[in-house]
Amino acid sequence: MNLYRDAMPEGVASDLADQLGAELKRQGVGATAIVTQLPFWTPLARRLREILAPAALVYDCMDDHAGFSTNAPAMLASEGELLSSSDLVTVSSKRLFDRVADRSRTAVLIRNAASPADFVVVASPSDGTGNARTIGYFGAIADWFDAEIVGALARLRPDWRFELIGSTHTADTSPLLSLSNLKLRGERSYKELPAMIAGWDACIIPFKRNSLTDATDPVKLYEMLAAGKPVVSVHLPELEALASEGLVRFASTAEEFSRELEAALETNSDEEKARRRSYALANTWEHRVAAFEQAIAAAFPLVSIIVVTYNNRDLNELCLASLLGDTDYPNIEIIVVDNASNDGTREYLNETAQRESNVRLILNQTNRGFAAANNQGVAAASGDYICLLNNDTVVSGPWLSALVRHMRADRSLGLIGPLTNSIGNAAKIEVGYSYLTDLPVWTDAVHRERRGELADIDSLAFFCVLTRREVWERVGPLDERFAHGMFEDDDWNRRVRLAGYQVKLARDSFVHHWHSASLKKLRTRAYQQLYFDNRRRFRIKWGEISAPPPAAGSVLQPLLQAADAVEFCVFFPRLDAGTPDSVVQRRDAVARAFTQLGAVVIRELAYREEPQAWLTQSTDLEFEYSGRRDCLEGFNRLIVWSDCSNLDARDEMPPGSIVVFDFCESFKRYAINWTRTEWLLWRGVREAEVFISAEWSLRLQIGEHRDRVLYLPSPRPATQRARGAPVTEADAAWKSRLLDASRPVAGYLGPVNNQLDFDLLAAVAAQCPDWNFVLLGLDTDGSIWTSGLTRLPNVLWVGSYGDRLGSDGIPCFDVAMLPFVDRPLGPELPSPAFDDYLAAGIPVLASPHAQLQHALGIDFADGAKSFARALSVAFKRKRDPLQFGAIERIPDDVVWRAHAERVLKEVSAIDPAAG
Numbered sequence: 001m002n003l004y005r006d007a008m009p010e011g012v013a014s015d016l017a018d019q020l021g022a023e024l025k026r027q028g029v030g031a032t033a034i035v036t037q038l039p040f041w042t043p044l045a046r047r048l049r050e051i052l053a054p055a056a057l058v059y060d061c062m063d064d065h066a067g068f069s070t071n072a073p074a075m076l077a078s079e080g081e082l083l084s085s086s087d088l089v090t091v092s093s094k095r096l097f098d099r100v101a102d103r104s105r106t107a108v109l110i111r112n113a114a115s116p117a118d119f120v121v122v123a124s125p126s127d128g129t130g131n132a133r134t135i136g137y138f139g140a141i142a143d144w145f146d147a148e149i150v151g152a153l154a155r156l157r158p159d160w161r162f163e164l165i166g167s168t169h170t171a172d173t174s175p176l177l178s179l180s181n182l183k184l185r186g187e188r189s190y191k192e193l194p195a196m197i198a199g200w201d202a203c204i205i206p207f208k209r210n211s212l213t214d215a216t217d218p219v220k221l222y223e224m225l226a227a228g229k230p231v232v233s234v235h236l237p238e239l240e241a242l243a244s245e246g247l248v249r250f251a252s253t254a255e256e257f258s259r260e261l262e263a264a265l266e267t268n269s270d271e272e273k274a275r276r277r278s279y280a281l282a283n284t285w286e287h288r289v290a291a292f293e294q295a296i297a298a299a300f301p302l303v304s305i306i307v308v309t310y311n312n313r314d315l316n317e318l319c320l321a322s323l324l325g326d327t328d329y330p331n332i333e334i335i336v337v338d339n340a341s342n343d344g345t346r347e348y349l350n351e352t353a354q355r356e357s358n359v360r361l362i363l364n365q366t367n368r369g370f371a372a373a374n375n376q377g378v379a380a381a382s383g384d385y386i387c388l389l390n391n392d393t394v395v396s397g398p399w400l401s402a403l404v405r406h407m408r409a410d411r412s413l414g415l416i417g418p419l420t421n422s423i424g425n426a427a428k429i430e431v432g433y434s435y436l437t438d439l440p441v442w443t444d445a446v447h448r449e450r451r452g453e454l455a456d457i458d459s460l461a462f463f464c465v466l467t468r469r470e471v472w473e474r475v476g477p478l479d480e481r482f483a484h485g486m487f488e489d490d491d492w493n494r495r496v497r498l499a500g501y502q503v504k505l506a507r508d509s510f511v512h513h514w515h516s517a518s519l520k521k522l523r524t525r526a527y528q529q530l531y532f533d534n535r536r537r538f539r540i541k542w543g544e545i546s547a548p549p550p551a552a553g554s555v556l557q558p559l560l561q562a563a564d565a566v567e568f569c570v571f572f573p574r575l576d577a578g579t580p581d582s583v584v585q586r587r588d589a590v591a592r593a594f595t596q597l598g599a600v601v602i603r604e605l606a607y608r609e610e611p612q613a614w615l616t617q618s619t620d621l622e623f624e625y626s627g628r629r630d631c632l633e634g635f636n637r638l639i640v641w642s643d644c645s646n647l648d649a650r651d652e653m654p655p656g657s658i659v660v661f662d663f664c665e666s667f668k669r670y671a672i673n674w675t676r677t678e679w680l681l682w683r684g685v686r687e688a689e690v691f692i693s694a695e696w697s698l699r700l701q702i703g704e705h706r707d708r709v710l711y712l713p714s715p716r717p718a719t720q721r722a723r724g725a726p727v728t729e730a731d732a733a734w735k736s737r738l739l740d741a742s743r744p745v746a747g748y749l750g751p752v753n754n755q756l757d758f759d760l761l762a763a764v765a766a767q768c769p770d771w772n773f774v775l776l777g778l779d780t781d782g783s784i785w786t787s788g789l790t791r792l793p794n795v796l797w798v799g800s801y802g803d804r805l806g807s808d809g810i811p812c813f814d815v816a817m818l819p820f821v822d823r824p825l826g827p828e829l830p831s832p833a834f835d836d837y838l839a840a841g842i843p844v845l846a847s848p849h850a851q852l853q854h855a856l857g858i859d860f861a862d863g864a865k866s867f868a869r870a871l872s873v874a875f876k877r878k879r880d881p882l883q884f885g886a887i888e889r890i891p892d893d894v895v896w897r898a899h900a901e902r903v904l905k906e907v908s909a910i911d912p913a914a915g
Helices: 010-026 039-051 073-085 094-103 147-156 219-226 237-244 254-266 270-281 285-299 313-325 345-355 370-380 399-409 436-449 469-475 488-498 524-541 553-564 581-596 647-652 674-687 696-703 729-735 758-767 783-787 805-812 834-839 864-879 881-888 896-908
Strands: 032-036 055-061 088-091 107-109 134-138 161-165 182-186 202-205 231-233 303-309 332-339 359-364 385-390 413-420 454-456 464-468 502-513 569-572 600-607 614-617 622-627 638-642 658-663 690-693 745-749 772-776 795-798 815-818 844-846 858-860
Touching: 010 039, 032 039, 039 055, 039 073, 055 073, 055 285, 073 094, 088 094, 088 285, 094 107, 094 237, 134 219, 147 161, 147 182, 147 254, 202 219, 202 254, 219 231, 219 270, 231 254, 303 313, 303 370, 303 399, 313 332, 313 345, 313 385, 332 345, 332 370, 345 359, 359 370, 385 399, 385 469, 399 413, 399 464, 399 502, 413 469, 413 488, 436 502, 464 469, 469 488, 488 502, 488 524, 524 647, 553 600, 553 614, 553 622, 569 581, 581 600, 581 638, 581 658, 581 896, 600 647, 638 647, 647 658, 647 674, 658 674, 658 896, 690 696, 690 896, 745 805, 758 772, 758 783, 758 795, 758 864, 815 864, 844 864
Parallel strands: 032 055, 055 088, 088 107, 134 161, 134 202, 161 182, 202 231, 303 332, 303 385, 332 359, 413 502, 569 600, 569 638, 600 622, 638 658, 658 690, 745 772, 745 815, 772 795, 815 844, 844 858
Antiparallel strands: 385 464, 413 464, 454 502, 614 622
């Protein structure tokens, strides 16, 4: 096939496009500009645009193709289709622009140019007397080249030399033959050109006048001016402006060419040469490339990216830098709405907006919240597509191209979002990068491997979503009732589906997400309160619950009056059926302690959906309640005492409620519904304002996930705390095995394994021969046998004991020991008897260990000598009635009143303004 005479068959175009498109997809191309300069490629270009969407078809029309003798009607017929179907038509001359403007969607005039740096080496010729002038031309010598006028000029000026550089294909060169002062140099490479024209005195452009040349903006003219050469040309319409500035002269005959060349050579001063070169420097290919990029970018639908900022300057910089530097979609505007940042963010944003023409700012004087700020940004946007992007994100490569591709391909799509590394739904995936520097390579691979993949998703989080403007206008703005953030995205997901659109996850787009950076600036209390308040608003809006009625009128008046007179109210949600007695008893004891401290206690008998409430008053401070939980509004510091059976009560509580989670038993032995119990436990770990553990080992476990856990064990009966409790049969059985039962006892109860510091125990036993050392517990790893500890005369290990031995035997300890090695303890340690030590009023001595540092009532000793001295001190305290009275007061700190006091102290420390 001949590119200038034939039309490409559709079948050939389709096959080529499929093969080329498949390869480009494998390469991971994103937004693509398909540029063609010949109408022959029309069917291939159009097919590629479909395959590589989002893509723009650009027709770069440099000539009036009908003026070429080599172009046949079949090829020219394709030009009309190319003009009408292209997203952008660029032309090199005003005459071409006038011809195509009304036949194309968008036409842009981008003239030709030069690379002036390539012609800097061109030296001016010598002007010495007697040297013949050299007049030159370079470029194609084809049928539009006026050989006759050049031949006549050479004959008219035999004292001048003429050099013509270029292919003579299709040209009639007979008028140029047999001229001794004219040389045809043939076609030469561009690299050779500057040196070849260095000695020329002037240049000519001797074209024939026709439709082709009248629409020509000659590249060679810019190059001739870049070389500083005077130029005489035939009167070409596109050069009239340059002629008016004296940068080119016009001539129509050989005589006029001779006269104009003479005049140009006479005035060819250094100033004139500099003026020509200056013009070329102002019209470089770099300038044209910038114009092309701008025009091509505008051929893509405009995407308005809305970024809301609130402090977090470092993250704001990362986000905008990635948007401006690593987004392959070419046509974006970035609208940043700042919610009264005060950490230098505004100064950075102003600097960025001054530097980047596609960044616009909206600077709020107050924090208007996420929904309102995004609505502001969208209202100011001009794009066909709207992208809401969090400021705690980093984008790369084809992230936006992929989203636009899906949205353009399927008009039923109303909302689409990318994959990410951190979010609470199906958009989260495992990632293959550890540092942001590795992000571009990894995201490009995701785009290549998953190109075109879409997935269903229940709801898209608004860390990054894309929609069409028409969808936004139909669905409406974000609901601003959701305050500073959370649930406005769930709401819009529902609304867009109700409007008849689909919501999809693009599995070929990825955005890095730091996750809730601005919200994390809020204190935990404020964050949690915002979540529950907005969740409540969402459920009311969508009919999942009804709006709370007025606080049940006269029914709740006694409760409200009592609450007005106290600082705290404590609400105890109903317990699940089958709750262990120990939990019920602990709760009752805590409730009594709160009333002793002057707090109002509200016990829930049953939860009712209807607004009617039922209330009875037991004492001045105790009430029983049945009704909707959200009716309990207007109380100062309303505490919700929850546990693994009823934490979800907080979802129905009025705003401002403070949740205390009492983890009084391990969930593994707590309830029948294991799944729900475990879920509520870990929800309590995340969400409760105050978290309590009744067991030390559970406190250690939860302490890995929370900064603060209150340790409030349940006190033992008084008989177990009394000094000198009677020795039982089981107790006597092991104590009788001691060589000298009159010696004081340093005891340990719990698993015996390599987490005990056997070396320390052996050294202490050797330094304290007047003490008995007793280890009660099973050997779980065989380490007791290799330690040699059992061969010491004052050490007794009892590896098996009855169920009552721990509780009945512990009072016989004079000092309890926790001699652990300094490494993380296993899940079953420290000693399960730790709570019993404290409850029995026995001094507790431990080796230094990070997991024991915050324990109540423990003394620490580092090293054998220190441990031995500490044993003596503890024993003397126990034998001294005055000192022992202090020891016996340790359990008082863990009785119910002390527990309640510590809880109220924790609640008082919570800043009410943070909620």
